Every structure is written in structure tokens, then in C-alpha cells.
Amino acid sequence: MIAKLERNDPCWCGSGKKYKVCHSNTDERINRYRQIGCVVPPRKILKSAEQIQGIRESGKVNIKVLDYIAEQIHIGMSTEDINTLVNHKMKELGGIPATLGFEGYPKSVCTSINGEVCHGIPSDKVILKDGDIINVDVTTIFNGYFADSSRMFCLGAVSDERKQLVEAAKKAIDIGLEQAKSWNFLGDIGQAIDDFTRSKGYSVVREIGGHGIGIEFHEEPYVSYVSQKGTEMLLVPGMVFTIEPMINMGKADVVLNEENGWTISTKDGKDSAQWEVTVLITESGYEILAY
Numbered sequence: 668m669i670a671k672l673e674r675n676d677p678c679w680c681g682s683g684k685k686y687k688v689c690h691s692n693t694d695e696r697i698n699r700y701r702q703i704g705c706v707v708p709p710r711k712i713l714k715s716a717e718q719i720q721g722i723r724e725s726g727k728v729n730i731k732v733l734d735y736i737a738e739q740i741h742i743g744m745s746t747e748d749i750n751t752l753v754n755h756k757m758k759e760l761g762g763i764p765a766t767l768g769f770e771g772y773p774k775s776v777c778t779s780i781n782g783e784v785c786h787g788i789p790s791d792k793v794i795l796k797d798g799d800i801i802n803v804d805v806t807t808i809f810n811g812y813f814a815d816s817s818r819m820f821c822l823g824a825v826s827d828e829r830k831q832l833v834e835a836a837k838k839a840i841d842i843g844l845e846q847a848k849s850w851n852f853l854g855d856i857g858q859a860i861d862d863f864t865r866s867k868g869y870s871v872v873r874e875i876g877g878h879g880i881g882i883e884f885h886e887e888p889y890v891s892y893v894s895q896k897g898t899e900m901l902l903v904p905g906m907v908f909t910i911e912p913m914i915n916m917g918k919a920d921v922v923l924n925e926e927n928g929w930t931i932s933t934k935d936g937k938d939s940a941q942w943e944v945t946v947l948i949t950e951s952g953y954e955i956l957a958y
Contacts, residue, residue, distance in 0.1 A: 680715045680905075696850070697903060705852075706900045712879050712887050713905035719947060719956075721812035722881045722907055726945055726957035728762040729807040729814040736805075742797050742822050746778040750789035753805060765806035765813055765884050772929060777804040777817075779930070784872055784913050784921050784939040786929040797823035800833055802941050806884065807957075813880050815909050816957040817943040828916070829938055835867045836914040836940035843892075843910045847946055847953040851902045857894030860912050864892075870919035872939070875931065877909035880945055902948050907956065911943035 672679060678689035701707045714722065735756045736749060753776040757764050764775035772786075779787035779802040780795075787793075787802075795801065804817035819833045842863045846855040864871045877890030888900045892912040915921075917937030924930040933939050945957040 679710060682716060700901050708900055708903050708906055713903060714881055714907050718881060721810060722814055723956050725807050725809035725812040726814035728760045728809045729805055729816055729957040731760055732756045732805050733818055736803050740820050742795050744795055745791045746789040746793045747791040749778050749803060750774050750776050763808040765808045769884060781938050782933045782936050784931045784933060785875060786931055788927055788929055795822050798825050800825060800829050800940060804943065813884050814945050814957040815880050815943060816945055817941060819940050819942060832916050832938055833940045835869060837942050839863055839912050839914060840910055840942050840944060844953060847948060849902055849904050849948055849950060852897055853888060853890055853899035854894040855896050857892045858896040860892045864914055870915045872913040872915060872921055873919055874921060875913060877911045879908045881907045904948055904950050906948040909943055909945050911941055913939055913941045915939045
């Protein structure tokens with residue numbers, strides 16, 4: 668049970684401010700939502716100003732790594748080459764690749780090509796070809812803080828069909844961000860993305876979503892993109908999580924590669940695309956911390 672704070676007590680968030688000028692009003696508003704049965708965020712996932720700055724700095728490293736990959740990626744290189752580049756740039760910038768060794772994952776980046784939805788494992792046997800689309804997903808640990816983002820890259824003469832999928836997946840992020848503001852719900856983001864995706868004739872992967880991040884790689888909340896408006900967790904200033912819908916050209920069904928235990932692909936073999944951002948909920952809206 669959380670001890671009740673008096674208005675002149677130091678705020679629980681560690682800001683050093685008095686509770687009455689820091690989180691008192693926010694806590695009262697959260698409690699009103701709790702009383703009517705809404706899912707509200709626990710205090711442990713609301714980031715302090717110091718933590719937010721730490722995540723912001725980690726995000727800057729993550730962005731620089733992806734910028735570096737954008738400059739280097741080309742037809743004929745292997746996905747293992749991408750892994751090598753990530754390791755090199757991450758080390759140069761003072762970061763640590765969060766995926767390496769995470770629950771046994773063997774590489775420093777995820778590289779998912781064409782019909783691979785996510786968690787593609789870099790390999791010197793997988794060579795980038797003309798017309799491929801690839802998602803490069805990087806997560807950084809910098810001074811103990813985590814940031815996570817991914818981008819799509821189109822290689823050479825990519826078909827119009829694939830280009831449109833990649834563009835729609837990026838637009839889905841923008842559509843979701845329009846709902847990313849305090850006192851909305853995660854379900855508002857999910858429904859906006861799902862409605863948009865369906866309007867384009869695509870589908871959103873159901874089983875995999877975004878996640879809280881910052882102090883750990885994966886925190887609360889789970890972020891679904893097939894949820895309904897007005898449901899899921901209440902959005903409150905200080906929440907940090909990823910928005911990363913996986914958009915399939917065909918049906919939403921996916922399969923796990925049982926041989927490597929990681930890579931998830933579309934069941935029907937059609938293409939998939941994904942962009943990812945790390946976002947902070949603020950008093951006035953949102954701030955993208957990694958893209």
C-alpha cells in the first residue's frame with residue numbers, strides 16, 4: 668500500500684519539489700479514473716525528469732546508429748554486415764546493443780526482410796538483393812537507459828506494391844501519434860492504427876505489440892494495435908513506450924521459425940513492414956525520444 672503524502676511533503680517522483688506543486692493534481696486525476704474502473708499506470712513506470720533525460724540521451728545514440736546504417740546499407744551486403752556496423756557504431760558512441768544476449772538472442776540488431784515480420788537474425792548467408800525491403804531494429808543501452816527504434820529501407824528497384832506498404836506502415840505511426848496525449852488511452856492509439864491499416868487493405872499483427880521502455884528493455888505497458896478506443900491503460904505524463912505496428916500486405920496471421928526460435932514471418936508469405944519510435948507522454952502531447 669502506498670503511503671499517503673501530505674501536500675508539503677517531497678514528491679514521490681524524486682524531483683525535490685513539494686508534492687502539491689509536482690504530482691498531486693496528476694495523482695488526483697489518475698485516482699478519479701481508477702475509481703470508475705479504468706486501467707491506470709503504476710507509479711513505477713512514470714519516469715522522472717532525470718530518467719527522461721537519460722532515455723533521451725540513449726535515444727540520440729540509437730538515432731545516430733540508424734543514421735549510420737542508412738548511409739551504409741546497400742545491395743550485396745549481408746545482414747551480418749549490418750550487425751557488424753551496428754556493433755562498430757554503438758561502441759564508438761559509448762552505447763551497448765540491448766538485444767545482444769537478451770533472453771538468448773545472438774546478435775546486436777534485428778534484420779527482417781520482406782515477409783519476415785520481426786526478429787530476423789543477421790547472417791552472413793542472407794544477402795540483400797535488388798527490390799528487397801528490410802526492417803533494421805536497434806535498441807541502445809546508454810548510461811543504463813534504454814531506447815528502441817526501427818526503420819524500413821528499400822533497396823534498389825522496389826516494386827510499387829512494396830513501396831506503398833512501407834509508406835503505409837510509416838503513416839500508421841503518425842496516425843497513432845495523433846492519439847498519444849495525456850488522458851487518452853492506449854486503445855485510442857490502437858484503434859486509430861488498426862482503422863487506418865484496414866482502410867489501406869492491409870492487416871496489423873495481433874500477437875506482437877509495443878512495450879514500455881527506459882529503465883528496462885521491456886516494461887509495462889503492452890501496446891496493442893488492434894485495441895479499441897477508450898480501453899487499455901490511461902495515458903499519463905511520464906509514460907515512455909514504443910509505437911511499432913507490424914503491417915502485413917496480406918492476412919495478419921504469423922508463424923514462428925521453430926529452428927531459430929526468434930524470427931516471426933507472415934503465415935501467407937506476403938510482405939510485412941514496420942517502423943518504430945520511442946515516445947514520451949507529456950502534459951501537452953508527446954515527445955519522440957528515438958525514431
